[in-house]
Amino acid sequence: MPRFFARSILIFIVSATSFAGPADSETAQLSYLEESRNIAKEFMQALGGTLKKQLETGNAESAIGICKRIAPEMAVGYSKDGRVVKRVSLKNRNPLMGLPDEWERQVLEDFDRDFHDGKPAAEIEKVAIVQEPEGRWFRYMKAIPTQPMCLQCHGTPNDIPEGVKAVLAKEYPEDKATGYKAGEIRGAISIKRRM
Numbered sequence: 295m296p297r298f299f300a301r302s303i304l305i306f307i308v309s310a311t312s313f314a315g316p317a318d319s320e321t322a323q324l325s326y327l328e329e330s331r332n333i334a335k336e337f338m339q340a341l342g343g344t345l346k347k348q349l350e351t352g353n354a355e356s357a358i359g360i361c362k363r364i365a366p367e368m369a370v371g372y373s374k375d376g377r378v379v380k381r382v383s384l385k386n387r388n389p390l391m392g393l394p395d396e397w398e399r400q401v402l403e404d405f406d407r408d409f410h411d412g413k414p415a416a417e418i419e420k421v422a423i424v425q426e427p428e429g430r431w432f433r434y435m436k437a438i439p440t441q442p443m444c445l446q447c448h449g450t451p452n453d454i455p456e457g458v459k460a461v462l463a464k465e466y467p468e469d470k471a472t473g474y475k476a477g478e479i480r481g482a483i484s485i486k487r488r489m
């Protein structure tokens with residue numbers, strides 16, 4: 295009798311842990327998703343607001359520093375507590391930090407496809423659990439729409455003031471991040487977190 299009792303306790307513990315596993319990770323995934331959405335929103339709003347102010351009080355040339363210094367600083371600031379936060383693009387300006395990894399590249403291509411199929415850029419996002427050589431990651435990407443104010447530095451040659459062209463040519467000789475129209479996807483915020 296005691297043996298039977300012990301075995302049923304063991305079975306109970308085993309089944310309880312095997313149920314607790316997926317339930318826990320589902321809860322974790324939901325909280326990571328909420329956290330990622332908040333970071334993406336906060337990042338874009340804060341950067342957009344700072345950029346807008348600088349464009350209004352100064353000019354596009356003087357606002358280059360915002361994108362060059364403040365945006366990467368913000369990304370580094372959010373990259374803590376096991377998270378990595380980046381801004382990536384298929385046509386990156388920053389040759390290192392703006393370059394997508396393989397998973398990000400595929401997601402950005404899907405985002406462009408969704409956009410061309412009629413989905414508004416502001417609604418496009420992707421969530422996945424990705425197995426990588428160093429472990430399992432929760433990954434999130436949110437499309438960054440091109441706003442009219444972005445065109446001064448990311449638009450067609452007619453949109454970009456000569457002074458900006460000169461600075462970009464000097465500082466980003468491998469710049470690919472021009473030729474955009476308002477509404478198009480400029481890139482994405484990418485957030486990964488170890489599971």
Ligand code: HEC
Nearest residue numbers: 354357358361362381383386387388392444447471480481
């Ligand atoms: C004043 C010029 C300027 C304006 C306006 C501007 N950007 Fe940029 N953008 C830059 C520069 C410079 C970089 C490269 C920053 C770096 O070195 O990391 C950049 C980089 C980026 C990147 C990172 C990926 C990459 O290409 O390297 C994204 C995404 C981006 N910009 C989106 C936007 C959006 C969206 C807007 C409008 C809300 C905008 N930018 C407005 C100058 C500008």
